[in-house]
Amino acid sequence: MVAREIIPGVYQLTSGGTNLFVIAEEELTLIDTGLPGSSTGIAAFVRRIGRSVDEISSIIITHNHIDHIGAVPELCRFNDIEIIAHKADLAGFDTAPSYPHGVRRLLKIPFLHRVRRRFVLGADEVDIQLEGGEALRLLGGLRVVPTPGHTPGSICLYAPGQKLMFVGDALQRRRKKLRLPAKMVSTDLVAAVDSVKKMAELDLDIICFGHGKPLFGDAHSRLLALVERSGG
C-alpha cells in the first residue's frame, strides 16, 4: 500500500491501481476500501499512524464497484463498521445494476449470479443509504454530492472548508488531463457530463480520484474545459 498525505489527517492509500482514503479524526473513516485483500495493507497503514483498526467506525462508498468495495467484508470483521452508500447503487441487481451491460450479462450466467455478492454490495449490507445532499460529520461537514454517470449511485464527497473533493470514478485524470469516466465501464455518459458541470460549480483546490494522483489547484478551469470538450 502506497500512502500519501493529502492534507493533515487525510491520507490516500493506493493498491492495485485503486485509491482509498483514510480520514483520521477522533474515529477513523474510510472512503472506499480497494480490491478484495486490501484490509491487510489498510491495517498496517493505520498502525503506522499510531491508530488501530478497531477505531474504523465507518466506510463511505463512492460507488458500488468491486475495486472500491472489495475489502468491505474483511474490514467488517475487525469492528462493527457502519457502511454508507448511495441508494441508487443498491437497487435490486436485476432491475438497476450499477454495472454496464456487458458485465451485467456475464453476472446473469447462473454460477456468476450466485457469487455476485463478491462483486457488489447488496442493500442489506449497507447501514445508511444516502439520497444525496446530506452533510456528514467529517472534516467540518462533508457534503454528499450525487454525481451519476459512471454508476447511477456514484457520489462525490465535498469538504468546503478544505476545498477538497473525493470524486471516486465520476471523473478521471489520465495523462494529466481531466476526463469523463471511461465509456466501457460507465452506465450513462450524458449524466456524467451533467455531473462534471455540477462539480464545476464548487469552490475546489484539491480533487482526489478513485485512480491516479490527486489534482492540486486549478480545478475549476479544468472542469469547465472538460465540460466544453464533452459538448456540455
Ligand SMILES: [Zn+2]
Ligand atoms: Zn468504478
Ligand SMILES: [Zn+2]
Ligand atoms: Zn474504479
